[in-house]
Amino acid sequence: MWSAAFVFTSARQAKSSRLMLTACRNLSWTFLSLTNRRLSTRRTLISQTALCSSTSTFSSIPPSLRLLTHSRSFLSSPQISVPLHLSVQSSSSRSLSYSGHCSEKMELKEVLQVLEQLAPLSLAESWDNVGLLVEPSKPRPTKTILLTNDLTDAVMDEAETMNCDLIISYHPPLFRPIKCLVQKDWKQRLAIRAVEAGIAIFSPHTSWDCVKGGVNDWLVGGLGSGQVSVLNQVLGSTSHSHKLEFMVRSAEELSAVMEELKVCDGGMTLQLSVSRPDSSGIHVSVTCSNSALTPSVQTLLRHTAPSHSLSILKLEKPPLLGHGQGRLSVLDQPVPMETAIKKIKSHLGLSHVRLALGLGKTLESSVCTVAVCAGSGASVLNGVKADLYITGEMSHHEVLDAVAKGITVILSDHSNSERGFLAVFRERLAVRLPDTVAVVVSKADRDPLEVV
Numbered sequence: 001m002w003s004a005a006f007v008f009t010s011a012r013q014a015k016s017s018r019l020m021l022t023a024c025r026n027l028s029w030t031f032l033s034l035t036n037r038r039l040s041t042r043r044t045l046i047s048q049t050a051l052c053s054s055t056s057t058f059s060s061i062p063p064s065l066r067l068l069t070h071s072r073s074f075l076s077s078p079q080i081s082v083p084l085h086l087s088v089q090s091s092s093s094r095s096l097s098y099s100g101h102c103s104e105k106m107e108l109k110e111v112l113q114v115l116e117q118l119a120p121l122s123l124a125e126s127w128d129n130v131g132l133l134v135e136p137s138k139p140r141p142t143k144t145i146l147l148t149n150d151l152t153d154a155v156m157d158e159a160e161t162m163n164c165d166l167i168i169s170y171h172p173p174l175f176r177p178i179k180c181l182v183q184k185d186w187k188q189r190l191a192i193r194a195v196e197a198g199i200a201i202f203s204p205h206t207s208w209d210c211v212k213g214g215v216n217d218w219l220v221g222g223l224g225s226g227q228v229s230v231l232n233q234v235l236g237s238t239s240h241s242h243k244l245e246f247m248v249r250s251a252e253e254l255s256a257v258m259e260e261l262k263v264c265d266g267g268m269t270l271q272l273s274v275s276r277p278d279s280s281g282i283h284v285s286v287t288c289s290n291s292a293l294t295p296s297v298q299t300l301l302r303h304t305a306p307s308h309s310l311s312i313l314k315l316e317k318p319p320l321l322g323h324g325q326g327r328l329s330v331l332d333q334p335v336p337m338e339t340a341i342k343k344i345k346s347h348l349g350l351s352h353v354r355l356a357l358g359l360g361k362t363l364e365s366s367v368c369t370v371a372v373c374a375g376s377g378a379s380v381l382n383g384v385k386a387d388l389y390i391t392g393e394m395s396h397h398e399v400l401d402a403v404a405k406g407i408t409v410i411l412s413d414h415s416n417s418e419r420g421f422l423a424v425f426r427e428r429l430a431v432r433l434p435d436t437v438a439v440v441v442s443k444a445d446r447d448p449l450e451v452v
């Protein structure tokens, strides 16, 4: 058994990157509309039918193995369900959707399924703590859902007063691992109150940021329509991590090799593609899971023709278009900075925002491009070319860096750049639930900072 490691040279890396981009441009997507009859709402299944691939080489691979410099892969990948319509639906559409379902009881797990349809938790950042954070021991129908940006003592008071069944807190109230549940810690105290009151807590956080039509699309929409792109693209997942390309001399040899490869992969994820035979033999392409890679290579090295022609490629994860952190909009109608400020204050419902004019810019300067990231956006916005950055908070030095590049910065305070989406989401959720469920936006929730 030979051990292997991926080794790139700088030139190879650069070449692979260029080729990967070329492959990305060839992605094709299939959109299938489904009708959810029970809920009378439409959503979209996006099936990605192609993946990018980049080249990997083994440092200790036998010299007989040919090293490829590029390849493309066309595979099926797991599907992801995302909302099709981004617009707010009126309350009248709710009664239309739910005629005949007025007495329907909604269990917590059914609400969670609807939340997953609106923003799959798989879109959340890996460091995040999203999903159901508190689950009551005694199941009860969900009649009242309270939406809040942050779960504070004031919001918990509100939830208890309205006999709330589920709190959807955008920021996760439980984030770091805890070793005890005691009263001296304010977040643990809130978790205890929720458990004692039988209130479930769910947090979507970065899944709402990343999803197409989520918090960041809502935020950038405040300056009007434009060509919107994602700043930090979310990648999907695939069970196929590698592609093995090799030659066989005959159909009989192919059949024998494939039988052995199926054993390596348990017959579960292997995908085969065979070209027409030519004078050199039959070109075979097989994709496999990461766990099946080593036994598959060992199998192929036992056969003469495959061992002399084997190439191994590492497959890239597919981009989920429209999903990711931050947005850049090239505005359809450029506006003076003064107008941009008025628009964003109106969009966020604020009387004041903080402004740092970019070097050489004035209130009359034109805003053609705007980059946004809800919350604390410096890491996402860093290096992005735009006339205007809009986010909740940035440090003093991060603002200075942007201004020196001629980029104007508008800061709203952290949660003020997020909270307005709750009303949009309330409408989106309400039309997907029976009339027995009330969806309410918290009145007690507010940014801890205020202008005085």
Ligand SMILES: [Zn+2]
Pocket (backbone or CB within 6 Å): 171, 374, 375, 376, 414, 415, 418
């Ligand atoms: Zn935030």
